[in-house]
Amino acid sequence: MKQGSMTGNGGERRKGTRLRGSWGGIVVPVAILAAISAFETAVHTRDASREVFFNIKTPWLMYFIFAISMAVIFGALLQRLRVWRLGKPHRVNQSLSARITNMLTLGAGTSRVKNDRYAGVMHGFIYSSFVVLTIVTILLALDDYLPVIFGSDREHLFLTGPTYLVYSLVGDVFGVIGLIGIGMAVYRRYISPPDKLNWDRRGTEDAIIVGLLGVVLFSGIVVEGLRLAADEIPAGNESWSKWSPAGYVVAKAVGGISPDTLLNFHVGWWWFHVVGAFVLLTLMALTKFRHIALAPVNAFFKRPTTPLYLEPMGDIEKLIEEGAGLGAGRLQDFTWKTLFDADTCVRCGRCTEVCPAYTAGQPLSPMALIQDIKTYMNHAGPLILKGKNPEEELEPLVGGYIKDETLWACRTCGACMQECPVLVEHVPPIVEMRRYLVMEQARVPATAQAALQNLEQRGHPWRGTQLTRETWIEQLRAQGIDVPIYDGSQEYLYWVGCSGALVERNIPITQAVVKLLLEAGVSFGVLGQAETCNGDPARRLGNEFLFATMAQANADALNEMGVKRVITSCPHCFNTFRNEYPDFGGKWEVTHHADFLQFLLAKGDLKPKEGTGATITVHDSCYLGRGNGIYDTPRQVIEAIPGAKLVEMPRSRERGLCCGAGGGNMWQEEAGTRVNHLRAAEAANTGANIVATACPFCIQMFEDGIPAVQPDEEKRTIRAFDIAELLEVAVRPTARPLRDGDVEVPPGVV
Numbered sequence: 201m202k203q204g205s206m207t208g209n210g211g212e213r214r215k216g217t218r219l220r221g222s223w224g225g226i227v228v229p230v231a232i233l234a235a236i237s238a239f240e241t242a243v244h245t246r247d248a249s250r251e252v253f254f255n256i257k258t259p260w261l262m263y264f265i266f267a268i269s270m271a272v273i274f275g276a277l278l279q280r281l282r283v284w285r286l287g288k289p290h291r292v293n294q295s296l297s298a299r300i301t302n303m304l305t306l307g308a309g310t311s312r313v314k315n316d317r318y319a320g321v322m323h324g325f326i327y328s329s330f331v332v333l334t335i336v337t338i339l340l341a342l343d344d345y346l347p348v349i350f351g352s353d354r355e356h357l358f359l360t361g362p363t364y365l366v367y368s369l370v371g372d373v374f375g376v377i378g379l380i381g382i383g384m385a386v387y388r389r390y391i392s393p394p395d396k397l398n399w400d401r402r403g404t405e406d407a408i409i410v411g412l413l414g415v416v417l418f419s420g421i422v423v424e425g426l427r428l429a430a431d432e433i434p435a436g437n438e439s440w441s442k443w444s445p446a447g448y449v450v451a452k453a454v455g456g457i458s459p460d461t462l463l464n465f466h467v468g469w470w471w472f473h474v475v476g477a478f479v480l481l482t483l484m485a486l487t488k489f490r491h492i493a494l495a496p497v498n499a500f501f502k503r504p505t506t507p508l509y510l511e512p513m514g515d516i517e518k519l520i521e522e523g524a525g526l527g528a529g530r531l532q533d534f535t536w537k538t539l540f541d542a543d544t545c546v547r548c549g550r551c552t553e554v555c556p557a558y559t560a561g562q563p564l565s566p567m568a569l570i571q572d573i574k575t576y577m578n579h580a581g582p583l584i585l586k587g588k589n590p591e592e593e594l595e596p597l598v599g600g601y602i603k604d605e606t607l608w609a610c611r612t613c614g615a616c617m618q619e620c621p622v623l624v625e626h627v628p629p630i631v632e633m634r635r636y637l638v639m640e641q642a643r644v645p646a647t648a649q650a651a652l653q654n655l656e657q658r659g660h661p662w663r664g665t666q667l668t669r670e671t672w673i674e675q676l677r678a679q680g681i682d683v684p685i686y687d688g689s690q691e692y693l694y695w696v697g698c699s700g701a702l703v704e705r706n707i708p709i710t711q712a713v714v715k716l717l718l719e720a721g722v723s724f725g726v727l728g729q730a731e732t733c734n735g736d737p738a739r740r741l742g743n744e745f746l747f748a749t750m751a752q753a754n755a756d757a758l759n760e761m762g763v764k765r766v767i768t769s770c771p772h773c774f775n776t777f778r779n780e781y782p783d784f785g786g787k788w789e790v791t792h793h794a795d796f797l798q799f800l801l802a803k804g805d806l807k808p809k810e811g812t813g814a815t816i817t818v819h820d821s822c823y824l825g826r827g828n829g830i831y832d833t834p835r836q837v838i839e840a841i842p843g844a845k846l847v848e849m850p851r852s853r854e855r856g857l858c859c860g861a862g863g864g865n866m867w868q869e870e871a872g873t874r875v876n877h878l879r880a881a882e883a884a885n886t887g888a889n890i891v892a893t894a895c896p897f898c899i900q901m902f903e904d905g906i907p908a909v910q911p912d913e914e915k916r917t918i919r920a921f922d923i924a925e926l927l928e929v930a931v932r933p934t935a936r937p938l939r940d941g942d943v944e945v946p947p948g949v950v
Contacts, residue, residue, distance in 0.1 A: 248440045249360045252344045254427055255466050262474055269478040273485040280543060283581035287536030290501070298504035302623070307499025312621040316550065322384040329378025329417070330492065336371045365443035372424070372446045375417050382414040396549025400571060409489050412480045419473040425450020426469060430462035494544045495622040501537050502623045507614045508827035509779045510631055516745050527635025527742065529598050531580045531590065534573070534629055541624040542574035551616035551626060556858040557609040561872035564609035566616040566626045569602060573629065576601045598633050599643070605871065607633050608645055612740050612863035613822035618854055634742030644741075651867035652743050655750070659732035660698040661867060669701045670728045672710050683714055686725030688762040694724045695777070697770040698733050699896035705903055706896040712928035713769055713793050719931055720805035724767065730757075736776045741864035748784070751776075755786030765789045767796055769924070771823035771895045772862075778828065792824060793924055794894040798833040801840045801927075808930035811842035816926070817849055817888035819879065819902070820856040821895035834894045837923045841930045847886045857882065859905075861897040880905030884918045891920045 253259040292299065305311050310327060314320035343359040346352075359367055389397060389406060424447030432441050433451060441448045454462060484490055503509065513519065519526060525533050551566040552558050558565050576597050580590035595601065607630055616626040637643045644652070651661040673683045686693050694717065700710040717724050735750035758766075766788050768774040778790040791799075800806045816838050824830045831853045838844050851857045860875025880902055883891040891902055902920035910916045 247361065248364050248437070248443075249356050250364070250427070250432070252340065254431065255463055256470060265475060265478050269482045272482050276485050282585055283577060284536045284539045284543075286532050286581060286584055287534050287539045288532070290535040290537040292501050292537075295504040299500045299502070302502055302504065303496050303500040305499075306502070306623055307496030310495075310621065312619070312623075315619065315621075318384070318388065319548075322381050322388060325377050325381025326385065326413070327381075327492070329374045329381060332374040333371065333378070333417075333420075336367065336374075339367065365440060368440075368444045372421070372444045375421055376446050378417045379414060379421075382410060382417065385410050386414075394549075396553045399549050399552060399565065400547045400567060402547075405487055409480070409483060409487060412476060412483065416473060416476045416480050419469055419476060421446045422450055423466065423469045423473050425454065426462050426466040429454050429457070430459050430466055434459060488546050491544055491546045491622050494540070498540060498544045498623045501540065502625065506775070506779050506827050507617045507625070508612065508627065508775055508823060510628065510739060512748060512780075512783050513635070513744050516748060525636070526639040526744075527637070528629060528632035529596070529636040529640055531577055531584065531597070533636070534632065537625070538573065538629045538632075539577055541629075542570055542577055544622045545570045545574065545624050546622055547571065548621065550619045550621065551624070554615040554619045554855065556611055556613060556615065556860060556875045556878075559857070560860075560870070560875045560878055562609045562875075563603065563605045563871060569606060569630070570624055570626060572601045573597075598636055598641075602633065604637060604643055607637065608648070608868060609865075609871070610863050611822070611858045611860065611865055611875070613858035614826040615822070615855075615858065618826050631740065631742060634740075635744050636742075638742035639745060645868050648741050648864055648868050651737060651864070652741060652746065655733055655735070655738050655743075656746055660702055661733065661737045662698060662702045665702045667702045667704065667707075668729065669696070669731055672696075672701060672707045673726070673728060675707070676711055676714065681715065681718070684725040685728055686761065686763075690725040691723040692725075692765045692767050693758070693761075693763045694726050694767045695734075695773055696726055696731060697768065697773045697896065699900070700769050701731070703896065703900060705900060709769060709896060709899065709922040709924055712922065712924040713767075713797075715928055715932060716797060716800070716806060716924060717767075720800045722800070722805075734773050734776050734781075736772045737864055737867070739776075739780075740862070741867075751781060751784045751786070755781055755784040758786060758788070763788055765791070767791050767793060769793045769894075769896060769922075771821040771827070772897065775823045775827050792828075792830060792894065794824065794830060794834045794837060797924065797927060798836045798840075801837065806927070806931050808841050808927065810930045812844050812926075812930065814843075814890050815845045815847055815886075815888045816890045816892050817847050817883050817886045818852070819849070819859065819883065819891055819893040819898055820853055821893060821898050822856070822858050822862055824894060825856060826854060834892070834923050837927055838892055841926060844926075847888050849882050849886055851882065859893075859895075859898040859901040861901050866897055866900070874905070874908070876901035876905035877908045880918075881909045884909060889918055890926070891918055892923050892926060893920065894923050896922075 256262075310320075310323065313323045340359065343357045346357045347354045356364075388394070389410070424444055428441045428444065428447050428451035432438070433455070441451060454465075457465075484492065513526070516526065528534050531539070545567070547567060549567055551570075552568070555564060555566050557563075576594070579594055580597075583590045583593060598604070598607070610627070610630045612627050612631065614627060617624070620626075638652075650663055654661050654663050676683055684690065694714070696710050699706050701707070714726075732754065733750060734754055735747035738744075738750065739747035766777055768777065768790065769792070771792060774790060774792045777786065777788065781787075797806065801808075818835055818838065820826075820831060820834075824834075835846060838846055849856070857879050858875060859879050860870070865875075880891075883902070884906070891906075893899060893902070899920055899922055906916065906918060906920060907913070910918070
């Protein structure tokens with residue numbers, strides 16, 4: 201048997217040797233022939249080159265047309281600069297290395313464009329063609345002008361011989377690639393357009409630019425072919441012409457025409473091509489296609505911080521004393537970056553396609569909102585520059601161009617910004633306009649206003665709760681579990697949050713986290729009754745003054761206590777403490793319980809004992825995932841539970857669908873379908889019997905959404921649990937009350 205095995209292996213080796221030998225028998229001769237051909241080509245093409253203005257008698261006219269085009273382009277740019285400068289300052293001089301990286305990868309590298317596969321290939325063909333042919337043109341100019349500048353007698357500086365032939369080949373190949381991309385664009389836009397391209401169709405503008413780009417590429421190949429047929433091939437240099445394959449095909453197609461006629465055709469097509477190219481450049485500067493230049497610049501301007509970070513307004517009382525506007529109700533109230541964003545937007549619809557509010561049929565399209573800002577900028581900007589007051593001649597920006605209900609429908613989930621290929625930042629201006637509605641106009645939905653009043657009066661947004669911040673502690677004490685109160689000696693402060701303490705469904709999550717921390721021997725404490733809201737709901741709803749007051753008070757109090765490290769269960773608390781409290785002096789090491797539990801599992805301080813046959817799907821909290829890049833650790837916690845089977849929803853991780861609670865919508869009525877019903881249905885359709893998350897808001901939305909999509913409780917197939925609840929059942933299988941003494945455990949967990 202052993203011998204047979206060895207014989208078999210030997211046979212395989214001999215077979216592999218024969219295969220390699222066969223390939224070698226093909227590749228080696230081909231390589232030798234290619235080398236001989238290349239050498240022969242090099243010998244016969246040492247003088248290969250071409251006259252820059254071949255057959256053109258008045259090249260100075262081209263420079264005149266070029267000057268007109270550049271004057272229009274720079275005039276348009278100057279006008280836009282004047283309008284952009286109407287906006288407030290926006291710092292771009294910090295984190296320069298991160299900004300340069302963004303410019304090269306997200307901007308020039310167009311990395312997000314590839315998220316839509318067809319559009320990514322199409323855009324890649326057109327963009328690479330545009331870039332390469334621009335470089336080809338620049339190299340041609342340098343080759344022609346540098347000898348003149350430096351007083352050399354050489355006709356060409358470097359585009360001769362094999363270098364010129366390779367140059368010609370590259371130009372031809374990318375000209376054809378560009379035409380293929382144009383063909384794909386025509387098919388996508390006019391033959392089989394996706395819905396998102398129909399949301400803001402401006403057929404004339406798009407058709408002119410796409411058509412003109414195709415005409416310029418095609419005419420360039422025709423001009424080249426006519427030159428080859430009229431001059432290069434008759435001169436006995438056909439071997440040169442083959443290095444311009446597209447032009448060579450044209451040359452062969454018109455080979456029967458007389459040289460004089462070909463030369464006449466060449467002149468006409470040359471001027472047609474040149475004028476078309478300059479008209480195209482000019483139109484690009486005046487239309488949405490200027491994004492070719494603006495997108496890399498916008499990538500540099502993009503904030504390198506977390507996308508869900510909001511900047512403070514500064515000294516609000518001073519702003520009020522000075523009579524400055526609060527929030528954004530005028531063009532000048534936006535930052536210049538927001539105005540630049542509006543001009544960079546290409547109306548591709550990707551932001552709207554992933555917007556949870558739009559998906560649910562609610563009155564928000566991020567693309568339309570940015571376009572509305574741009575429309576207002578186009579109307580109000582020139583008036584302001586003339587010294588006029590737009591408010592006297594135009595309808596208001598907020599409530600007119602952009603409706604109140606559009607702003608309140610936003611979840612601030614960041615999906616729009618995550619998806620945008622040209623790095624437009626939608627959420628900051630939305631919150632700025634909310635600030636205007638709340639602090640200037642007092643136009644707030646009734647339920648949102650009630651939440652803000654509760655925050656101001658009670659220190660939490662929950663109306664009608666009978667719980668206190670120590671109810672959950674008392675429940676654990678009744679079970680014989682003492683929860684340590686933070687006194688400054690512990691290593692960690694566990695910040696429970698309003699939802700974790702005051703919402704009945706979330707109390708078991710808080711208790712599960714505490715039990716796991718105690719099980720692992722973590723040095724921690726809680727504030728109990730001394731804890732108050734960190735202000736996140738007030739900031740997202742637009743009451744920046746209330747948020748700043750709460751944030752400053754909390755930061756001062758925690759610093760006075762000597763807090764160094766904070767653990768949170770709420771992603772909103774996590775994001776606010778980690779990214780926004782440093783603006784108020786609160787600089788601590790902040791960890792979400794998903795990361796912390798995975799850390800304890802990796803150390804071996806937590807050891808799951810019970811297995812589960814449950815199929816679990818993970819819902820990614822927006823403020824944990826898109827906001828702070830935490831996707832893996834919630835899944836790793838689930839995977840640490842023996843027998844757990846993970847399945848993913850169609851929209852997950854970076855492209856996950858919001859639960860619907862963000863942006864203060866936990867406390868607002870919704871028009872249209874409820875977003876959490878969509879997400880609950882998506883979770884149920886995976887076949888999982890548990891949807892796990894690491895956010896108390898998400899839990900509440902699933903608790904409402906699952907009964908809505910599966911009304912029959914007896915036939916209900918899925919339930920929602922926090923990862924801490926699931927892990928606590930596995931780590932502490934003998935003592936696991938989940939709800940007020942109820943010993944019910946998640947389905948499938950034994």
